[in-house]
Amino acid sequence: MMLGRLARWLRLYGHDTLYGVEDDDEIIRVALREGRIILTRDSGLAERAKKLGAEVFLLSSNSLEGQVKELMASGVEFSELFPASARCPKCNGPIKRVSKEEIREKVPEAVYWKYDEFYVCTKCGQIYWPGRQWREMVKMDRRLRD
Numbered sequence: 001m002m003l004g005r006l007a008r009w010l011r012l013y014g015h016d017t018l019y020g021v022e023d024d025d026e027i028i029r030v031a032l033r034e035g036r037i038i039l040t041r042d043s044g045l046a047e048r049a050k051k052l053g054a055e056v057f058l059l060s061s062n063s064l065e066g067q068v069k070e071l072m073a074s075g076v077e078f079s080e081l082f083p084a085s086a087r088c089p090k091c092n093g094p095i096k097r098v099s100k101e102e103i104r105e106k107v108p109e110a111v112y113w114k115y116d117e118f119y120v121c122t123k124c125g126q127i128y129w130p131g132r133q134w135r136e137m138v139k140m141d142r143r144l145r146d
């Protein structure tokens with residue numbers, strides 16, 4: 001499948017995204033049970049899932065940018081990248097803003113002094129701040145909208 005980057009990207013836009021279910025039957029079962037749309041590049045899986053009544057989006061691009069564009073073209077919403085409405089790219093958990101004091105002991109000293117904005121995943125505890133990686137994503141976001 002190899003849509004891990006796309007899954008992380010969707011989560012950053014706040015889309016509730018499952019990733020890492022490996023068995024096709026299980027993917028279809030979960031999609032039907034939870035009313036999820038299956039994103040895949042595997043036309044065999046897409047066909048089987050459709051037959052069983054699941055909603056499927058068959059992606060053709062193998063680049064992240066291409067995949068995001070395909071989704072945008074089909075009407076999937078990519079509202080502005082905004083950390084507070086993002087989901088954790090690692091685990092899909094909701095993210096909330098926290099005060100600097102709350103994370104003081106948990107981030108490198110230099111990061112603590114350099115940034116004023118911190119977020120924590122309420123599920124896995126991962127801490128985020130708008131550093132270099134975030135700026136890269138904002139750049140790509142702008143590129144995709146052009």
Ligand SMILES: [Zn+2]
Binds near residue numbers: 088089091093125126
């Ligand atoms: Zn998390």
